[in-house]
Amino acid sequence: MVEPIFNDFESMSDDPLKEQILDLAETEGVSIDDVLVADASRRTTTLNAYVSGFGGSARVVVYDNLLDSAPDDQVLSVVAHELAHAKNRDVLVGTAVGAAGAAFGIGLLALVCSSAAVRRRTGTDGVTGAAVVPLVLALVAVGTLLASPVESGISRKIETRADVVALESTRDPDALIALQQHLCIRAVCDPTPVGWAQWWFGSHPTALERIAIARAFGGS
Numbered sequence: 123m124v125e126p127i128f129n130d131f132e133s134m135s136d137d138p139l140k141e142q143i144l145d146l147a148e149t150e151g152v153s154i155d156d157v158l159v160a161d162a163s164r165r166t167t168t169l170n171a172y173v174s175g176f177g178g179s180a181r182v183v184v185y186d187n188l189l190d191s192a193p194d195d196q197v198l199s200v201v202a203h204e205l206a207h208a209k210n211r212d213v214l215v216g217t218a219v220g221a222a223g224a225a226f227g228i229g230l231l232a233l234v235c236s237s238a239a240v241r242r243r244t245g246t247d248g249v250t251g252a253a254v255v256p257l258v259l260a261l262v263a264v265g266t267l268l269a270s271p272v273e274s275g276i277s278r279k280i281e282t283r284a285d286v287v288a289l290e291s292t293r294d295p296d297a298l299i300a301l302q303q304h305l306c307i308r309a310v311c312d313p314t315p316v317g318w319a320q321w322w323f324g325s326h327p328t329a330l331e332r333i334a335i336a337r338a339f340g341g342s
Contacts, residue, residue: 206287295341
């Protein structure tokens with residue numbers, strides 16, 4: 123575990139919020155050992171929470187600045203979203219898919235760099251030698267750019283699913299609406315980003331899209 127290198131953690135005091143978080147975890151079918159508070163405000167202004175660990179050692183970690191700047195219902199909305207990721211094993215699946223994509227990319231990169239046509243045009247000798255480094259860097263940059271719409275589209279679907287699961291668990295769409303408004307104002311976000319930029323690079327639905335999802339659940 124590298125988390126203690128960056129933050130200090132303490133168990134959340136036994137109060138109604140902790141009980142509500144544990145109840146949320148039970149509702150979503152995620153086994154949680156404890157609820158911890160991280161002193162994240164020392165290094166970031168981001169308001170967040172996450173689920174860390176596996177099996178019986180899993181715990182919910184809540185940033186102290188989230189607790190300090192958001193009411194309990196919005197904290198629960200954030201936690202429910204993160205529990206939804208844990209429920210669907212999104213991090214594990216994403217890591218596996220990312221590793222498979224990286225392996226495919228490396229294989230494709232080696233194939234391209236080894237081709238006779240590329241070696242002739244670039245004056246390189248396959249994948250060996252310093253001369254191939256600029257070519258590899260250029261191909262990686264182009265490949266990453268071209269892959270972005272696929273990665274972003276998958277990420278948005280995962281984030282949307284987590285929002286839906288969170289709403290089904292909390293039954294509090296108004297909290298999610300207030301949370302998105304709060305986060306957008308705090309981060310000075312663009313609620314209506316340029317369409318092509320959101321499609322190409324947006325890893326999350328826009329604030330307005332997330333608010334629309336909450337309103338579909340009866341939010342005001």
